[in-house]
Amino acid sequence: MKFQQSLISLFVLATLSACGGSSSSSSTTAESLSLAGKAADGYLSNAKVCLDLNNNKVCDTDEPSAVTGDGGEFTLIGVTQAQIDGNPLLVEIVAGETIDEDEPGVVLTQGYTLSAPAGYTFVSPLTSLVQNEIDNGSSVAEAEVSVQGKLGTTLSLNEDYVAGTDGQENAAEFEKLHQIAQVTANIIADNMTLLESAAETEDISLEELISLVTNEVYDALNNITQQVEDIATDDSLIFDADGIATEVDEELISLESGGLSAQVAQNEAENTSTATSLATLIKGTGINWFWSEENGDDFISLEFGRLNINSDGTFTDIEYEINADGVTEERVYEAETDLLLTSSGWIVADDTIMNIILNEDNSITLIMETSELNETVTGKELILDGLNVQNALSSTGGDGSWADTVTDELVFPEGSRAYQLTFSNTAYPYELNMGDWCETDDVSRWEALDGTCNAVYLNGSWATTLASLTKASAATSPYTELTSVSAVIGLANTNIVTEIMTGGIVNFYNQDYDNNATKLASGSWKDLTVHGKVLREISVPASIATISGQQWTNVNDDDNKLYLTAVDGFVRVVHADNDFGDDGEYAFNTIAKEFILENADRDNIDSNTTETVTISTLDITVDGVITDWGNTSSIISDANGDAGVGALDLTALYLAQDDSNLYLRLDKASLALPIVEAYYNYWIYFESDDGGPEFAVELFHSTHNEVSPRLYDSTGVDRDYNSLEQLSDSLTVNTSTQYIEVMIPKSFINNDAKYSIDFFTHYSNEVNTWNDDESEHDTADTIGSVIF
Numbered sequence: 100m101k102f103q104q105s106l107i108s109l110f111v112l113a114t115l116s117a118c119g120g121s122s123s124s125s126s127t128t129a130e131s132l133s134l135a136g137k138a139a140d141g142y143l144s145n146a147k148v149c150l151d152l153n154n155n156k157v158c159d160t161d162e163p164s165a166v167t168g169d170g171g172e173f174t175l176i177g178v179t180q181a182q183i184d185g186n187p188l189l190v191e192i193v194a195g196e197t198i199d200e201d202e203p204g205v206v207l208t209q210g211y212t213l214s215a216p217a218g219y220t221f222v223s224p225l226t227s228l229v230q231n232e233i234d235n236g237s238s239v240a241e242a243e244v245s246v247q248g249k250l251g252t253t254l255s256l257n258e259d260y261v262a263g264t265d266g267q268e269n270a271a272e273f274e275k276l277h278q279i280a281q282v283t284a285n286i287i288a289d290n291m292t293l294l295e296s297a298a299e300t301e302d303i304s305l306e307e308l309i310s311l312v313t314n315e316v317y318d319a320l321n322n323i324t325q326q327v328e329d330i331a332t333d334d335s336l337i338f339d340a341d342g343i344a345t346e347v348d349e350e351l352i353s354l355e356s357g358g359l360s361a362q363v364a365q366n367e368a369e370n371t372s373t374a375t376s377l378a379t380l381i382k383g384t385g386i387n388w389f390w391s392e393e394n395g396d397d398f399i400s401l402e403f404g405r406l407n408i409n410s411d412g413t414f415t416d417i418e419y420e421i422n423a424d425g426v427t428e429e430r431v432y433e434a435e436t437d438l439l440l441t442s443s444g445w446i447v448a449d450d451t452i453m454n455i456i457l458n459e460d461n462s463i464t465l466i467m468e469t470s471e472l473n474e475t476v477t478g479k480e481l482i483l484d485g486l487n488v489q490n491a492l493s494s495t496g497g498d499g500s501w502a503d504t505v506t507d508e509l510v511f512p513e514g515s516r517a518y519q520l521t522f523s524n525t526a527y528p529y530e531l532n533m534g535d536w537c538e539t540d541d542v543s544r545w546e547a548l549d550g551t552c553n554a555v556y557l558n559g560s561w562a563t564t565l566a567s568l569t570k571a572s573a574a575t576s577p578y579t580e581l582t583s584v585s586a587v588i589g590l591a592n593t594n595i596v597t598e599i600m601t602g603g604i605v606n607f608y609n610q611d612y613d614n615n616a617t618k619l620a621s622g623s624w625k626d627l628t629v630h631g632k633v634l635r636e637i638s639v640p641a642s643i644a645t646i647s648g649q650q651w652t653n654v655n656d657d658d659n660k661l662y663l664t665a666v667d668g669f670v671r672v673v674h675a676d677n678d679f680g681d682d683g684e685y686a687f688n689t690i691a692k693e694f695i696l697e698n699a700d701r702d703n704i705d706s707n708t709t710e711t712v713t714i715s716t717l718d719i720t721v722d723g724v725i726t727d728w729g730n731t732s733s734i735i736s737d738a739n740g741d742a743g744v745g746a747l748d749l750t751a752l753y754l755a756q757d758d759s760n761l762y763l764r765l766d767k768a769s770l771a772l773p774i775v776e777a778y779y780n781y782w783i784y785f786e787s788d789d790g791g792p793e794f795a796v797e798l799f800h801s802t803h804n805e806v807s808p809r810l811y812d813s814t815g816v817d818r819d820y821n822s823l824e825q826l827s828d829s830l831t832v833n834t835s836t837q838y839i840e841v842m843i844p845k846s847f848i849n850n851d852a853k854y855s856i857d858f859f860t861h862y863s864n865e866v867n868t869w870n871d872d873e874s875e876h877d878t879a880d881t882i883g884s885v886i887f
Contacts, residue, residue, distance in 0.1 A: 130179050130180070131176075131177045131178070131179070132177075132178055132179060132180060132183065133174050133175060133176050133177075133178065134150075134163075134174065134175040134178050134183055134220070135172070135173070135174045135175075135220065136148075136172075136173055136174075136188065136219075136220035136221060136222065137167075137170065137171040137172055137173070137220070137221055137222070137259055138167050138171040138173060138190040138213065138221075138222045138223070139171050139221070139222070139223045139259070139260070139261055139280070140199050140201065140213075140223065140224060140280055140281055140284040141199045141200045141201030141202075141261060141277075141281070142167075142169075142170045142171030142199075142200040142201075142261060143167055143171045143190065143192060143197055143198070143199055143200070144167050144168055144169055144170075144171060144197070144198045144200060145166060145167065145193070145196050145197045145198055145206075146166070146167045146171075146190050146191060146192050146193065146196075146197040147164060147165075147166055147167075147190070147191040147193065148164060148165050148166070148167060148173040148175065148188065148189065148190050148191075148222070149162045149163060149164035149165075149175070149188070149189050149191075150162055150163045150164075150175060150178060150182050150183070150186045150187075150188060150189075151186055151187050151188070151189045151214070152182065152186050154186070154187065154234075154306075155304075155305075155306050156189065156212055156214070156305050156306040156309050157189075157191075157305055157306075158189055158191055163175045163176070163177060163178045163182065167190070169200075170200070171200070171261075183217065183218065184217055184218060185217055186217050187214050187215060187216055187217055187219075187230050187233075188214060188215045188217075188219060188222050189212060189213070189214050189222075190212065190213040190214070190222045191210070191212050192207055192209075192210055192211050192212070192213070192288075193207075193210055194206075194207060194208055194209055194210040195207075195208070197210075199284075201281065207288075209288040209289070209291070209292045210288075210291070210292075211284075211287050211288045211291045211292075212227075212291075212305070212309055213226070213227045213284075214226065214227045214230040214231075215227070215229070215230055215257070216229055216230050216233055216239050216242070216243075217239075218239075219257045220257065221256075221257050221258065221259050223256075223260070223280050224280045224283035224284045224287060225246065225250070225256050225260075225276060225279065225280050225283065226256055226257065227283075227287070227313060228246045228283070228313065228316065228317050228320065229242045229243050229246050229256055230242070231309075231310065231313040231314065231317060232245055232246065232317070234310065234370070235314075235369075235370050236370075243255075243256055246317075246320070249317070249320040249321050249324060250275075250276065250279060250320065250324055251324055251328070252272055252275070252276060254269060254272055254273070254276065256276075258273075260273040260274075260276040260277045260280065261273075261277055263276075264277060271331070274331075275324075275327055275328065275331060278327045278338055278340065279320075279323055279324055279327050281340035282323050282326075282327065282340045282343045282344050282347070283316055283320075283323065285340055285341060285344035286312075286316050286319070286344045286347060286348060286352065287312055287313065287316060289344065289348060290312045290315070290348070290352060290354055291308065291309075291312060293354070293356060294308060294311075294312070294354060294356055294359060295308075296356070297356040297357075297359045298359060301359055301360045303359060303360065303363050307363050307366075307367065308363070310366060310367075310370060311354065311362060311363050311366045312354065314366055314369070314370075315351075315352050315353065315354055316352075318351070318683075319347050319351040319352060321658075322347060322350075322351055322641060322659075323343065323347055325638075325641060325658070325659055326343050326346075326347075326640070326641040326642075327343070328638075329622060329623075329638060329639075329640045329641065329659075330640075332621075332622070332623045332638070333604075333620065333621040333622065333623070333640070336620060336621065336640070343641075346641065346642070346645070350645055353493070358487070358507065361486070361487035361490055362490060364485075364486050364487070365486055365487065365490040365491065368481045368482060368483065368486060368517075369479075369481060369519065371482075372479035372480055372481045372519060373479060373480055374461070374477070374478075374479055374480075375461070375478050375479060375480035375518060376461035377461060377462060377463045377476060377477065377478045377518070378457035378458065378461050378462070378463055379461070380478075380518070380688075381406060381407050381408050381414075381455065381457070381463055382407070382408045382457070383407070384407065384688065384689045385405045385406055385407025385408075385415070385689075386405070386406055386407070386478075386518055386686040386687070386688075387403065387404070387405050387686055387687045387688070387689065387691075387692035388403065388404055388405075388406070388495070388496060388684075388686045388687075389401075389402070389403045389492065389495040389496060389501045389685075389686075389687075389695070390402040390403070390495065390496040390497045391495065391496075391497045391498055391499065391500035391501045392497040392498055392500070393498060393500065398423065399500045399701075399704060400420065400497075401420060401421040401500070401501060401504065401699075401701065402418060402419065402420045402421075402430060403418075403419055403420075403692070403696070404416065404417055404418035404419060404430075405417055405692075406452075406455075408455060408457075414452070414454070414455050416452050417429070418430040421699075421701055423701075425700065425701045425702070427696075435447055435448060435449045435450075436532070436533065436535075437530050437531065437532045438530065438531040438532075438533070438666075439469060439471060439472070439528055439529070439530055439531075440528070440529040440530075440531070440629055440630055440632060440634075440673075441469075441471050441526075441630060442630050443630075444630065444631075444632070445531065445632075445666060446469070447469075448469050448471075448472065448528070448530060449467065449468035449469045449472075450467050450468070450469065450472045451467065451468040452465050452466065452467060453466050453467065453468055454466040458475070460477075461477075462475055462476060462477040462478075463475070463476050464476075471525075471526045471528060472524070472528060473524065473525070474522050474523070474524055475522070475523045475524075476520055476521070476522055476523075477520070477521045477523075478518040478519060478520050478521070478686070479518065479519045480516055480517070480518055480519075481516065481517040481518070481519060481685075482515075482516065483511040483515035483516060483517050483691055484511060484512070484513045484514070484515055485510050485511065485513075486510060486511050486515075487507075487508075487509070487510055488505050488509040488510060488511055488694070488695065488698070489502045489503075489505055489506075489507050489509065490502070491511070491517055491685055491687075491691075492504075492505065492685075492695065494517075494519075494683060494684065494685045495684060495685050496684045500704065501695075501699070503703060503704040504699040504700055504701060504703050504704060505695070505698050505699055505700075505703060506698075506703065509698055511691055511694060512690065512694055514688075514690045515687070515688065515690050515691035515694065516687065516688040516690070516691060517685045517686070517687055517688075517691065518685065518686045518687070518688075519683060519684070519685055520682070520683075520684050520685070520686055521682050521683075522682060522684075528675070529629060529634060529662065529664075529673050529674070529675050530673065530674050530675075531553070531664075531666060531671055531672075531673050531674070532553060532674075533551040533552070533553050533666075533671070534551055534552030534553040535551075535552060536552050537552035538550075538552070547561060548561060548669060549667070549668070551667075551669075553671045553672055554669045554670065554671060555568070555585045555663065555669075555670040555671070555672070556585060556586065557583060557584075557585050557670075558582060558583060561669050561670075562585065562669065562670040563665065563668060563669055563670065564665055564670065565626070565633060565635050565663060565664070565665055565670060567583075567670075568583065568585065568599050568635075568663070568670065569583075569599050569600070569601055570582075570583045570598060570599060570600055570601070571600075571601050572600075573598060573600060573606055574598065574606075574608075574616070574618075581596065581598060581608060581610060581614060581616050583598070583599075584596040584597060584598050584608065584610070585597055586610075587607075587637075587639075587652070587653045587654060587661055588643070588646065588649055588651070588652045588653070588654065589649065589650045589651040589652070590609075590646070590649065590650060593609050593610060593611045593612070594609075594610055595607055595608070595609060595610075595619070595643060595646065596608050596610045596616070597637065597661075599624055599635075599637070603623050603624055603625060604621055604622075604623060604624075605621060605622045605623060605624050605637050605638075605639075606618055606620075606621050607619045607620050607621065607622065607639070607640070607643050619642070619643060620640045620642055620643055621640070622637060622638045622639050622640050622643070623637075623638045624636060624637045624638070632664060633664060633665075634662050634663070634664045634673060635662065635663040635664065636660055636661075636662055637660065637661040637662070637663070638659065638660055639654050639659045639660060639661055640659070641659055644656070644659040645659075653672045655674055655675060658675070660675065662674065662675055714734075714754045714755060714756050714761075715731050715754075715755050715756070716755070716756055716757060717729065717731065717755040717756075717757070717762070718757065719755050719757070719760075719762040719840070719842075721762070721840045721841070721842045722840070723838055723839075723840060725764065725838055725840075728753060728755065728764060731753055731755065732753075733751040733752060733753050733766075734752050734753060734754050734856065735751065735752040735856070750766045750767060751765070751766040752764070752765055752766075752783065752856075753766075754856075756845075758845075759844065759845055760842045760843060760844055760845060761842075761843045761845060762840065762841070762842055762843075763783055763796060763839075763840070763841040763843070764838060764839070764840050764841075765783075765838065765839040765840075765841075766838055767838075767839070783795065783796040783856065784856065785856050786856070794847065796841060796843065
């Protein structure tokens, strides 16, 4: 590939230069100086270093260069003070050549580029983030402070964090920076490799690609820091840079090889954005905002509005929502009931805008009914002409679901502008919703909690004090009945519960409804005093906070923390969040807003949020031996050990095909049937995305491990057993301890249809009956669309 070939050729040239070959970077004038430094993730040897005189993120042949030696050391010869003071350093890691001394003797398999601001002598993934902020328009001081803030440190990022771990005063903090750098380097390398081919095809420069990737990593830096800090406080956890990088990639990095040019164009628009006067804008046509959020019932709320000051000095704050039928209607708010912790104690929070102040620095301050919620807002203007609408809408307020209301090829017309907003609040708001969700569904709870729902259940009753949550000793076995624990995350058949220990440690368990529990990880806790009230702050490991399959959670998704306090006689869950605005959120001018609304369609959401998977063509033999599945990836994966009471534990579903047949492979934790004298069923359900016929595959087991595969046609009544008409009972099937393979003739399948597919198990006490108790199922996430 072009990028990799250029790195290798430059590496060869640099090696020749280091060995005495001619180089245009050499100088014998009186002004010639040398610049010594180090390059690290861990120390990087056999990497190329240069001064990037033209700031193109490539070590060109006419730029002063060298090759790093042991300890990542390098010396650039024949440079001038002006070059040192005015140009950033680059380090090019060359796949198959460069060694990261964190793993001595092992060459790196992926090439990528690091940088550092002019004047630095230490180059690392962290200095690359600083240089990226400088490239985006910040001063050196502003850039370093910005990155330091996300890292939670005041240490200079030009210091050698590897050497700093060797018995120095700040050794623990230097170790944290080293680990964050390791994770960051992995993410940068992985995404550069992922996007390299598409970048070459779409003629995207290395400079543009590095900027895109580094901006994404910068946005994820808070989360990376949090994970590294969590591991440092828990002796039972082992730091795994690859594991954290993979998780961050999956959860937070939104880069894709498809549509890369559009992503780069959006990134460049942000990089070249200019400060704008929100005070002037809001006195004119105003600013238009969009907000989206998925509710607990899977309904996505779509809201938008306009904020402006009228010619008579009054202001307009008008808000709309698009209802389930796609009809736009003015939004009507119910009376506020959430409480906010202030110097006056817990008071009803009201974020109704009462006034807008236009500040001399061109920012605006929104004066709320509750003054602690006041916001000062600044903005940068982006030119959107010809840019992808989906990419811009993904940066709107809330969860970005507005992006799924438009088609992926839609671009903005001329005159479209976005305003990237930054919010500041003088107070960090702790909010409390007493809750009314149990008023009709759980009357006993409602009555026991004096007409509220928000409380912590502990040892068969509702906790009344924070002290009652704390234990002196932990459970002695990973599979035991736990006491003094409280649920913080709900999964399909289990809960994640906390065991709060004296001394500041919190253990997290996955506990089923029979109180059997498996320890997952540990975090930390401390008590804070805010406005005279005691709040218990629990730091939740990211692996727990982002665990898949959540049906509800009490953990704040912006900082992976959980807050508890005692109010009105019961321990309540508190949220530390400011929902009015997210830094980086886009608002729009009237041209862009009208274009979005003209093209938005709620019906697009489903089609834009499903993943399209084309089934691999393989030569499969149904024999229970899976070597013929090669390196195919699972269509659906599911956690081991999450099956409900009595359910068979499925872990993965694979699909393959040839000209005549569709092949299914189920991986399972065990063939053993958990309950005697019961009937067990594996189900794979194909639900049509485009109105075609639906079908299901049932693999029936008796307690004697007999298997009777059956193929069913569905009338479309939501997996109702009685609505399935049997098509065939002669499917080819083979079972082993860990795998089941099934062959389905394609004559039963509509090859032109698209399907969403899921799989699950259940058991029942009678043959040919359906058990609707979800606690007795093992259900995996749905995937769609699958194309045969």
